[in-house]
Amino acid sequence: MTDLAEKKHLITRNLQEVLGEDRMLEILKQRDLKIYWGTATTGRPHVAYFVPMSKIADFLKAGCEVTILFADLHAYLDNMKAPWELLALRTQYYEAAIKAMLTSIGVSIDKLRFVRGTEYQLGKEYTLDVYRMSSVITEHDAKKAGAEVVKQVDHPLLSGLLYPGLQALDEEHLKVDAQFGGVDQRKIFTLAEKYLPQLGYAKRVHFMNPMVPGLTGAKMSSSEEESKIDLLDNPANVKKKLKKAFCEPGNITDNGVLSFTKHVIFPLMKEGETFKICRASEHGGDVEYTNFDDLEKAFEKEEVHPGDLKASVEKCINKLLAPIQEIFKDPKLQELTKKAYPPPTKAKGNANAATDEITPSKLDIRVGRIVEVSLHPDADSLYVEKIDVGEAEPRTIVSGLVNFVPIEEMQNRDVVVLCNLKAAKMRGVESKGMVLCASIDEPKLVEPLLPPKDSNPGDRIIIEGYETGEPDDVLNPKKKVWEKLQADLKTNDNLLAVWQGNKLISKVNGNPVMTKSMKNAPIK
Template sequence: MALSVDEKYNLISRNLQEVLGEDKIKSILKERDLKVYWGTATTGKPHVAYFVPMSKIADFLRSGTEVTILFADLHAYLDNMKAPWELLELRVQYYEHSIKAMLKSIGVPLDKLKFVKGTNYQLSKEYTLDVYRLSSVITEHDAKKAGAEVVKQVEHPLLSGLLYPGLQALDEEYLKVDAQFGGIDQRKIFTFAEKYLPQLGYQKRAHLMNPMVPGLTGAKMSSSEDESKIDLLDTPAAVKKKLKKAFCEPGNIENNGILSFTKHVIFPLFGSGEKFLIKRDEANGGDIVHENYESLEKAFAEGNIHPGDLKAAVETYINRLLEPIRKEFEKPELKKLIEKAYPVPGKQKVVANSSDDIIPSRLDIRVGKIVEVSRHPDADALYIEKIDLGEEHPRTIVSGLVNFVPIEKMENRMVVVLCNLKPAKMRGVESKGMVLCASRDEPKEVEPLIPPQNAVVGERIFVENYEDGTPDDVLNPKKKIWEKLQVDLKTNSDCVAHWQGNKLIIKSGDLIKSETMAGAPIK
């Protein structure tokens, strides 16, 4: 039976956080089916949170919507060049196999979908000319603001990151769609597209936005944060282990990745009459069934469902979704593809640097001890520190820690120091290095990294799998080596410092950590 306009729109919009252009969508639906695209940059491996957009794509298809999935390989390259071209080509293949396997797992017929690789049209003469046209009307402020939630932000952004929002806007025109679908973190790019596409003579599109689903740690689920996500090929044992550690505080429905997954994936994929089953021992009240998400959330909020029981139920549903994908990737050719697209870092340690390698072994990071500290006479927020780094004389380093660490806690403190920055004057005092800290902007929090207790003053700190490289004598500020590496330095959910998942360690293998700040950038 044909769906009415309202029924189609309800399928298209359900569980979304926001829709821009509702009237436009309904107007199109009165004439024909909608055309939508969803894009994904082919960088880290797709994980279980990809079922959130896949679930919505299933809704779109049920409504009769024509869906294009864009593998944004050029966008991935421009996002701080996370991978070279040869790897990106392999990752496009991996993404296509993964997403097809996911859609088959949830019963979506692939003949209703179109898959497009970005570079199939983004390197054409017409598209390139439109990039130049767009660059003639976009301000630097608008480009930076549009990418703020998507492109990693640094003090001196690369031009590639500023181009990113414009390319995504042009994709709407070149894919000939009526609407773009994405997460709410894309909102600034979507409004940017609505502003600038008409200036090129192209029509303004509608935009459909999913909420951001928390990861297992309670923060955003991230491909680079292993503890926060379940990989599509994780074994049942790995799924159980990660769910066991997942944040799921009794009665807490905020930032609860377990509940969010049930809302945005499990319930929308249920067939007619299917219900959410939580199995329990008779001694604990026996099995319980929920017909809709609202009743499940209410029961959890009221303490009538134990987090362990909820996790066990979600574990069953996740494994049901993942099993067909695991079987698909048992094929020898796909196993080989994974090895090539995502080589294990430990199998290809970098022995030496070339002048063009932007790798962490170029950083001279060492254990230091503050032997003297005073307030900067001309800057209220700055300390002047004398730091023993195992050299003949302590180094003078200026740090903006006055508002975050009392002076008495700075004295004789062990710290982590980046030693090969070009010396810079800070309010008249030359600073010869940087004390590395976990840092957040909102609210503003700064916490110096902590070397392990057995660390020796002056010893080198390495990034795992990059132990054999040679640090630069001085990092060339014009080449932005520190800035390019810093965007991937952060703490994980256990407060351990890492770069792209490779932990910061001393020679003994002991870890560099932050005292309390998890999931924070390191600056």
């Protein structure tokens, strides 16, 4: 391929942003581009990884030299998402999975260079550059750069602050012209453009994919079981997850199923292939699309039904997964899968608790609706509320909101309720839960949290990053589980309820818990 315009089209199509396009064109006039894509070896790769894989296929078609970095050290530095003892095993799993995915889409892995971060990041030259980088980069810039990528907590480890600078240095030590990643890494890319020249190194080109919504409508996550289809999911599981996938008629903005067709299915179609929607003759019969724009317009006009779209995407996903699953029938790879991602061990005597570790997955937080409210007969500052939390009968909960919310505003109000506190008598009335509020002491202000948009009584509230595991039946008061977890519950600058920076969201639709007006207030 010699046509510069065609190379540029292949390299940049479906990207959300390119930083340094002029530099890219100057290099392409002289030689082929050298690009790297890195992936931190944390949770198991899932079908969303076909999005970067399809772009890597584009880069190769354009004649680019592509390096895939298995960022094992970065996986550990990001709040130890990959435990040190599992790091090597997870890196092996990623290498096998990524190679299998590329084989599935017809990309020759002979044209690729695979590198593990620890192959060069522990060497003398790289280590000296880390020290040099730390002497010029500010704590503010390091934290800002990692805000969309590194797990954010109130008291960050130094490792998380090192992460963005190390990723910037990878560009120099891998000897590439450009780095490719998601738009969530934009701040790391701009940090690289600012600081690499200060170390005497060239400024690189940066290619950014849009963030593709998951099946729930939010970002597809390795840790959220229902939002992603695992590479080893059988056809029955694929059907089950796609059936639950958010795919609202006419909605083309937050539609993970439609996005998958745009970023994976259409780019991978060979010349002459079409995307076929199979349907009964009474519903219009089969229809074929040669480009995504036509499919998107038809879906927006509701000419294509979500169920028919899902059925067609299901066939495409199973076709992509079949070669991968054939490769993973190898007993050695099956053993590797078990060792790299061992199932959580059950704590003795408690089938619901994965471990004795105190994590927010222990909390049973639900949306509640106050169906009846009255003043406490023996306490002027307390309400006695009957709250529907999705059970056969409403719960009785006592809360100290008399001085902050008028009684007429309490009736039929939707609230956020902690349901697994040990029942306690409050001035003679047994309370079986707590209405969660943003609260500050001086001046004394209390504001009930706002449940997620489009939620119903009984909907579970979970904390992002802690989606797995079942809540305890009753929080152990002797171990002060609630007190320890509550210390990190607060509202943030954007009025979102968070735990150590991780949003409280609906397990049903992913929408966040918020507060009406109180920023940076403890949640009690």
